[in-house]
């Protein structure tokens with residue numbers, strides 16, 4: 437007797453109806469027809485089942501810092517630098533309670549949208565110390581049943597110039613951080629160049645035997661050489677030090693500024709170094725000064741995928757000083773990338789679904805991920821009858837499971853009314869949805 441039998445599912449790899457048996461938190465069996473007794477049996481009638489979404493890069497400690505009820509910027513976007521200064525200014529009023537409250541809401545929102553694992557960037561610097569980390573560690577434990585959280589020690593004020601030096605970062609790992617962060621663009625005024633910053637972060641990751649997660653090549657200069665690219669320096673060092681497969685690099689926007697020949701050489705090195713690539717929805721951030729032919733600021737997603745680089749996309753900023761939009765909804769981010777990266781064939785839309793599931797899970801090194809027998813039963817039943825429809829229709833996540841347990845159910849209803857006119861039975865059970873309180 438298994439706990440749950442799902443009949444007539446389709447998946448990314450299997451467009452024909454088949455059955456999935458779930459027991460003790462894992463996929464116990466799958467076949468075109470399972471003849472098994474089950475405590476509960478659900479006929480999915482051809483709905484798409486995918487492994488649960490993974491958000492591989494999100495700034496959880498600053499997420500949802502804006503007014504939920506009235507999204508949008510208070511002032512027009514000026515520059516990434518000014519947005520960063522705004523974050524620094526506003527975080528001075530953060531309290532541990534406030535960070536915990538926002539991160540809790542964020543994880544609830546993520547679970548509602550079918551995310552059961554995410555990698556959270558978390559400010560570590562001498563100004564905030566470990567206070568953001570303390571809040572995220574508490575929330576990570578409290579919400580373990582909904583979302584598995586990996587915490588990145590993110591050097592919001594660089595790696596140098598702190599009185600405690602790198603000891604602050606070592607402390608962060610003793611306190612519960614999982615992954616070393618790296619962002620050379622935040623080494624402001626210290627005179628440290630990107631090579632030194634990357635080398636130092638890689639050294640520390642290797643010393644602590646943790647993965648490294650790099651913010652790389654965040655700008656789109658008019659042109660770049662191979663040597664200008666941060667990710668090229670990173671790849672060469674990773675190969676030299678033998679740390680292949682342990683490093684992810686997000687943004688990679690400047691790859692798009694390189695000539696096709698230079699970009700191809702860079703991508704070959706990224707592949708050789710086993711670096712995972714993460715595209716962010718950077719279209720809101722870059723190209724704002726372009727008077728015409730406005731650039732999109734995205735990395736070369738299709739070329740990275742074609743070269744066999746494990747490539748995902750992630751939400752990065754959700755309703756914070758950088759991006760006033762976002763919902764922890766990977767189908768929404770996927771649709772943005774479909775437009776931005778010109779990915780519109782049936783196969784490419786399917787690829788987008790793989791990027792925010794299988795590919796992102798590889799970045800977080802999630803074991804037993806997928807829908808094969810023996811995998812952890814973390815999956816989403818979508819209101820879609822094909823993978824491309826999931827993106828195009830922005831399908832509702834009907835059921836969300838984590839370790840075989842139902843964690844969220846959502847529904848979308850729609851009715852059309854023929855005459856005669858009637859307002860009977862119309863009522864609102866709850867006030868307008870508010871995630872801020």
Ligand SMILES: [Zn+2]
Nearest residue numbers: 495557651752
């Ligand atoms: Zn980021």
